Structures are given as structure tokens and as C-alpha cells.
Amino acid sequence: MNATIFIGLGHMGAPMARLHSAAHPTFVFDVVPAASEGLAADSEATAIASLEAIPADVDTVILMLPTSRHVEQLLVDDGLFERLPKGAVVIDMGSSEPQSTQQLAKTAGEHGLGYVDAPVSGGVAKAETGELAIIVGGAADHVAHAMPHLEVLGGDISHVGDAGAGHAVKALNNLLSATNIAAASEAATIGAKFGVAPDVFIDVINTATGMSQASQVKFPKHILPGTFASGFAYDLMLKDMKIAMGLAEQVGFSPVTTAAFETLSEGREALGERPDHTEVARVYEQRTGIE
Ligand code: NAD
Numbered sequence: 065m066n067a068t069i070f071i072g073l074g075h076m077g078a079p080m081a082r083l084h085s086a087a088h089p090t091f092v093f094d095v096v097p098a099a100s101e102g103l104a105a106d107s108e109a110t111a112i113a114s115l116e117a118i119p120a121d122v123d124t125v126i127l128m129l130p131t132s133r134h135v136e137q138l139l140v141d142d143g144l145f146e147r148l149p150k151g152a153v154v155i156d157m158g159s160s161e162p163q164s165t166q167q168l169a170k171t172a173g174e175h176g177l178g179y180v181d182a183p184v185s186g187g188v189a190k191a192e193t194g195e196l197a198i199i200v201g202g203a204a205d206h207v208a209h210a211m212p213h214l215e216v217l218g219g220d221i222s223h224v225g226d227a228g229a230g231h232a233v234k235a236l237n238n239l240l241s242a243t244n245i246a247a248a249s250e251a252a253t254i255g256a257k258f259g260v261a262p263d264v265f266i267d268v269i270n271t272a273t274g275m276s277q278a279s280q281v282k283f284p285k286h287i288l289p290g291t292f293a294s295g296f297a298y299d300l301m302l303k304d305m306k307i308a309m310g311l312a313e314q315v316g317f318s319p320v321t322t323a324a325f326e327t328l329s330e331g332r333e334a335l336g337e338r339p340d341h342t343e344v345a346r347v348y349e350q351r352t353g354i355e
Pocket of ligand 1: 071073076130131134157158160185186188
């Protein structure tokens with residue numbers, strides 16, 4: 065039986081690899097050994113301690129790493145492309161840069177390997193239940209290879225184009241998602257200044273046309289209780305917005321999302337170490353003094 069190696073076991077990768085291991089033979093690896101050992105202890109997965117230990121029958125590699133730099137380092141600089149058997153397919157499920165993905169897919173082809181980008185939306189909660197939205201880019205035969213793996217992890221799976229297209233759509237999704245959080249924070253702040261409590265404001269917006277996933281989920285779960293613990297880092301959201309801004313340069317007119325990007329970028333410094341992405345609401349508190 066062919067096996068999968070799942071690499072990157074952080075906020076998202078750990079619950080995804082756990083589900084994957086219940087359906088397919090799965091080896092797991094993270095640069096932090098405790099992450100792979102901890103996962104192996106409470107799932108069907110088998111931990112490996114280094115890339116040298118990848119079994120010969122691996123035909124699928126799933127990556128859930130922070131950025132394209134980590135993906136390039138692993139596949140090219142650390143030589144994973146060289147190590148994989150011909151015909152294996154690499155599935156990058158992180159939110160990477162579309163141009164880097166296009167280049168890596170080309171290099172994968174030169175090694176006789178397939179390459180699919182399959183970034184996800186839905187956060188840690190949907191990763192735990194296997195209900196992620198998955199946005200797929202890649203050649204049809206590589207995507208067909210990836211499908212049985214993706215079906216374990218997600219509900220809505222959309223194949224949007226060639227390699228890189230999934231990552232482009234994902235970056236644009238997050239640009240929109242972050243802009244919605246900033247816009248809802250802005251409206252709630254203005255409402256609070258007028259005397260309407262933010263929780264009342266958000267409840268009303270959720271019955272009206274101003275609603276978004278920010279008002280329906282992020283405010284009630286993470287922002288209004290002041291916990292800011294969604295499991296998705298502010299810096300990773302900024303990374304995604306920056307990718308989308310790079311794509312926007314080709315168009316030359318993106319005033320709304322550019323303003324949101326600048327708001328999040330300029331607000332970052334005052335938030336301290338490792339803020340959650342929902343802490344954009346705190347940028348508004350800091351800048352206006354209104355809670
Ligand atoms: P994370 O920082 O929690 O996890 C990343 C993991 O990768 C860490 O465990 C780290 O040790 C490991 N790692 C780094 N370099 C490695 C290497 N060379 N080899 C093996 N392991 C390595 O990040 P996350 O929140 O799980 O996000 C991962 C990706 O998914 C990012 O691209 C992010 O933008 C995207 N994403 C995150 C969320 C979310 O809600 N957290 C949602 C959708 C998409």
C-alpha cells in the first residue's frame with residue numbers, strides 16, 4: 065500500500081494530519097520533533113525524525129508550512145524533490161505564493177513528479193472536523209491523484225485552474241476576509257462612539273445586509289469576548305494580503321483592499337509578539353480609544 069508523508073504539524077497541519085491518518089497510511093514530520101511525536105501518540109500516524117527516513121513507498125506528500133520560503137527550502141534546498149520516487153505528487157495545502165508555486169510545479173515535472181496547490185479556508189475549527197473549503201490548482205491527472213486525500217480533509221473542493229491558481233484565489237479570499245474584519249471593526253467602533261454597544265451592533269448586523277463571516281464568526285467567537293485565539297496568526301494574514309497586493313499590481317486599481325492592507329500593516333507594530341489575526345479590532349481600539 066502506498067503511503068503519504070504529511071509535513072508541517074502546526075495549528076492547521078496537526079488536526080489535518082490526524083484526520084488523514086485515520087483514512088490513509090500516514091507518516092508525519094515537523095522540524096519540531098515534539099509536534100510529530102505528540103501527533104503519533106494520539107492518532108494513527110507514524111512519526112519520522114528526518115527527511116532521510118521517508119519510506120520508499122511514499123507516493124503523496126502533503127505540505128502545511130507557513131510560507132513559500134519554507135516550501136522552497138524543503139523541496140529544493142533540502143532535496144525532497146530528489147528523494148521522492150517518480151510519479152509521486154506533492155500537494156501544498158498552505159497559503160503559498162502563486163508565482164513560486166508555478167515554478168515549483170515546473171521543477172516537480174522535471175523530476176517526474178506531480179504538483180498540486182490545495183490551500184484551505186475555514187481555520188482550525190474546520191480543520192478538526194474535516195470540513196475545510198479547499199481551492200485546488202494543478203493538472204487534471206495530478207488533481208485526480210490528490211482527490212482521495214483532499215476528500216478526507218474538506219467538504220467543498222473547487223478545482224480552479226492550473227498550478228498556482230488555487231494559491232491566487234486563496235490569497236484573494238484572505239484579502240477579502242481581512243478587509244471584512246477591518247470594515248466590521250471600523251463600523252463597530254463608529255457605532256460605539258455613537259453609543260451603540262459593539263455586541264448589540266454585531267447582533268443587528270447579523271440580521272441585516274452588512275453581515276459577513278467576520279460579524280457572524282470572528283466577532284462573537286474571538287473579538288467580543290476579547291480572547292483573540294482563532295489559531296490564525298496576524299503575520300500569516302498579512303503575508304496573504306501581501307501576496308494578493310502583488311497580484312493587484314497587475315490591475316492597478318484596488319483602493320478598498322489597499323486601504324485595508326495599509327491599516328493592518330501600520331497597526332502591526334503596536335500589537336506586540338505573535339498577535340492573532342482577529343486583533344485587527346484592537347488596532348481600532350488603539351487608534352481611537354473606543355472599546
Ligand atoms: P503554524 O505556524 O501553526 O504551523 C507551521 C508548522 O510548520 C510548524 O509546526 C513548524 O514547526 C512547521 N515547519 C516549518 N518549517 C518546516 C520544515 N522545513 N519542515 C517541517 N516542518 C516545518 O502555521 P498554521 O497556522 O498551521 O498555517 C500553515 C499554513 O496554512 C500557512 O500558510 C497559513 O497561512 C495557512 N492557513 C492557516 C490557517 C489558520 O487558521 N491557522 C487557515 C488557513 C490557512
